Amino acid sequence: MNSAEFLAKVADVLEYEGSLSRGQSLEDIEVWDSLGILSVVDLLEEIGADVDIEQLSNLVTTDDLIAIAGSAVSE
Amino acid sequence: MSEIERAPRHVLIVGASSGIGLALAQKLSQAAHVSAMARRTDRLAEIAHMGITPVACDVSQLDSIPALVDEVVAVHGKLDALIYCAGKQLIKPMRITKIDEIEEIVRVNLTAAVVFAKLFASAKIANSNAAFCAISSIAGHRPEPAIIPYSVSKAGLDALVKGLARECGPKRAFAIAPGWLDTEMTQSYPQIYNAGFQEELARKSPAGLANIDSVVDMVEYLLSPKASHITGMSIAVDGGASL
Numbered sequence: 632m633n634s635a636e637f638l639a640k641v642a643d644v645l646e647y648e649g650s651l652s653r654g655q656s657l658e659d660i661e662v663w664d665s666l667g668i669l670s671v672v673d674l675l676e677e678i679g680a681d682v683d684i685e686q687l688s689n690l691v692t693t694d695d696l697i698a699i700a701g702s703a704v705s706e
Numbered sequence: 707m708s709e710i711e712r713a714p715r716h717v718l719i720v721g722a723s724s725g726i727g728l729a730l731a732q733k734l735s736q737a738a739h740v741s742a743m744a745r746r747t748d749r750l751a752e753i754a755h756m757g758i759t760p761v762a763c764d765v766s767q768l769d770s771i772p773a774l775v776d777e778v779v780a781v782h783g784k785l786d787a788l789i790y791c792a793g794k795q796l797i798k799p800m801r802i803t804k805i806d807e808i809e810e811i812v813r814v815n816l817t818a819a820v821v822f823a824k825l826f827a828s829a830k831i832a833n834s835n836a837a838f839c840a841i842s843s844i845a846g847h848r849p850e851p852a853i854i855p856y857s858v859s860k861a862g863l864d865a866l867v868k869g870l871a872r873e874c875g876p877k878r879a880f881a882i883a884p885g886w887l888d889t890e891m892t893q894s895y896p897q898i899y900n901a902g903f904q905e906e907l908a909r910k911s912p913a914g915l916a917n918i919d920s921v922v923d924m925v926e927y928l929l930s931p932k933a934s935h936i937t938g939m940s941i942a943v944d945g946g947a948s949l
Contacts, residue, residue, distance in 0.1 A: 666799040
């Protein structure tokens with residue numbers, strides 16, 4: 632999965648209206664709340680990335696999210 | 707001592723291979739015969755030397771339950787207590803929860819418990835002074851976000867014991883509602899149940915963090931003659947975290 636496909640999946644589980652772009656600030660995404668983070672945890676588990684909520688809560692941009700997905704997401 | 711006041715002699719524990727169920731099997735087997743049901747019987751084999759009878763049972767296979775209970779009663783006598791500990795957790799926001807996940811949670815946590823309760827109600831299965839105990843959760847009293855199907859199933863258990871207590875007296879029925887405990891079930895969610903979560907839980911528990919022993923002690927008390935007039939209740943054992 633490439634980063635664009637991954638961000639599309641993130642937008643889908645967050646039910647974010649619109650598309651997410653690289654470098655976008657997570658703080659500016661209204662649905663990046665505790666339930667949104669749990670939804671992304673579930674997505675990351677599905678694609679084989681192992682993370683915890685504290686790690687996710689400390690992320691700043693969508694690039695950090697891509698980085699945390701590790702080898703499951705290619706550039 | 708009247709019949710109603712005596713301690714249980716034959717206890718059936720459902721979901722006895724880990725956590726609260728395993729701890730209860732080990733404790734109650736010191737004074738009663740314990741029949742221990744679980745899907746993972748390899749785990750039960752480890753405690754069989756304590757005089758506990760292991761019985762393979764996948765509670766999600768509802769149709770298999772009556773014959774297994776009949777067999778346990780035929781071999782070891784009618785039940786004095788039936789403790790339902792089997793349970794699954796699911797931590798997910800509702801919007802991404804799948805229908806088959808909801809169905810599985812409700813089936814394991816609640817529907818199977820209702821089947822066991824139906825059997826417990828029969829005079830052929832349980833003595834007139836018997837007690838039914840369900841391991842519920844404070845989530846049934848106060849559902850938290852992201853565990854709603856789980857909370858619904860546990861609230862169902864609380865209704866089950868109330869109804870059972872009313873319909874089947876003098877048999878008793880009650881539920882224990884623990885908060886978050888350090889068990890295999892909670893450890894299976896390391897992304898949630900991490901050090902930060904546990905610190906926050908301890909901070910919110912005015913009487914201190916509850917543990918498996920706290921629950922075992924409460925069950926032991928409720929099964930004892932000292933609690934012979936307690937029925938239909940769901941009792942929180944959470945150190946006050948849900949207050």
